[in-house]
Amino acid sequence: MPDLELILEDLRAEHEALDAVVADVGDDAWEKPTPAVGWNVRDQIGHLGFFDEQAVLALRDPDGFAARLTEIAADVGAYMDRSVTQGRELGNQGVLEWWRKARNEMLSAARETDPTARIPWYGPPMSPASFYSARMMETWAHGQDVADALDIERVTESRIKHVAHLCVLSRRHSNMLNGLGEPTAEVLIVLGGPNGETWTWGEEHSADRISGTAEDFCLVVTQRRHPDDTQLVIEGDEARRWMSTAQAFAGPPGSGRAPGQFSKS
Numbered sequence: 001m002p003d004l005e006l007i008l009e010d011l012r013a014e015h016e017a018l019d020a021v022v023a024d025v026g027d028d029a030w031e032k033p034t035p036a037v038g039w040n041v042r043d044q045i046g047h048l049g050f051f052d053e054q055a056v057l058a059l060r061d062p063d064g065f066a067a068r069l070t071e072i073a074a075d076v077g078a079y080m081d082r083s084v085t086q087g088r089e090l091g092n093q094g095v096l097e098w099w100r101k102a103r104n105e106m107l108s109a110a111r112e113t114d115p116t117a118r119i120p121w122y123g124p125p126m127s128p129a130s131f132y133s134a135r136m137m138e139t140w141a142h143g144q145d146v147a148d149a150l151d152i153e154r155v156t157e158s159r160i161k162h163v164a165h166l167c168v169l170s171r172r173h174s175n176m177l178n179g180l181g182e183p184t185a186e187v188l189i190v191l192g193g194p195n196g197e198t199w200t201w202g203e204e205h206s207a208d209r210i211s212g213t214a215e216d217f218c219l220v221v222t223q224r225r226h227p228d229d230t231q232l233v234i235e236g237d238e239a240r241r242w243m244s245t246a247q248a249f250a251g252p253p254g255s256g257r258a259p260g261q262f263s264k265s
Contacts (some may be wrong), residue, residue: 002129008110010159011136015103018048018143021152022096030092034145035224035257039084041149042095044142046087049099052106055135058120059109066120076251106135122250123173133166137248141222148224148262156194156215163248164191164214167221168201170248174221177253178245185238191217208236210243221246223256 022029022045030042039047058065072079087095110132118125126134140163147154168189175183188202191214199214210217216230220243227234227243234243247254 002127004110004115004128004132007129007132007136007162008107010162011132011139012107013157013159014136014139014143017154017157018139018146019096019100021143021146021150025150027092029150032149034149035261036145039145041146042087042092043084044145044149045099046090046095047083048139048142049095049102050083050086051138052099052102052135055106055131056102056109058131059106059113062117062120069120069122072122080251130166130169133162134249137163137166137218137222140218141224141249144219144222144224156213158193158195158197160214160218161193161197161199163218163222164199165201167218167246167248170221170246171242174242174245174247177247180241180245183238183242185236187236187239187242189217206236208239210234210239218248221248223247223249223254225262226257226259228259229257229262 022041025041031040033040034044036044054065057068087098090098110128113119113128115128117128119128119131121131121134136159140160143154146152171183171187175181185208186203186206187208187210188204188206189200190209190211191199192212193199193214210232212230212232216225216232219225220227220230220232223246232243234240245253
């Protein structure tokens with residue numbers, strides 16, 4: 001059984017790290033455009049507040065959330081727009097307080113949830129460990145957009161392992177979204193953590209391999225960096241195919257980032 005309390009504590013830490021970035025910035029900073037076209041810093045925080053609020057519903061009223069999915073499927077674009085327009089109506093400090101309330105309620109709801117439950121979401125139902133890791137992935141990824149907009153270099157912490165693990169698990173999801181069918185070959189992933197750790201997934205004998213830092217891997221699979229703008233070493237056709245279409249988040253295939261938008265670290 002995964003250590004759910006550890007995941008939740010790391011998720012709380014990820015919340016607080018992003019909160020510290022935006023808590024004291026001026027109005028001009030909230031209006032800065034992020035790499036997500038059409039979204040400024042306020043929109044990124046509003047998006048997190050909206051979906052943390054939806055996560056509370058999924059945790060506390062799974063049937064109610066599942067019933068809402070039919071409405072969402074009728075107009076996915078309009079639903080996604082709500083995550084931005086609602087935040088814009090609240091203003092800068094209002095959206096920050098909304099996100100704080102929603103994320104804290106989500107953590108409370110998570111601690112009340114049966115650890116064996118299957119939690120409905122925008123794809124297949126998820127285990128609690130995957131669900132909480134997915135919320136961390138979203139917070140981390142949108143936090144990167146905020147950091148890029150404000151020209152801030154974030155400090156990578158060991159909790160990024162939760163994000164990396166979810167990114168590894170998302171390979172089949174990426175393939176199916178892009179019409180590539182089931183993965184046909186094992187890929188060995190060897191990632192360096194921020195404190196000298198080495199994290200490995202897959203079989204040692206695999207001809208297809210991805211190696212580099214956990215941060216670079218997560219930036220690519222969350223579509224915050226093009227693979228060419230990282231120092232990942234990608235070997236084999238199957239590994240290259242995965243990294244060219246990798247997507248850790250739900251929804252239709254994303255466009256990702258164009259090569260050359262960010263310098264290699």
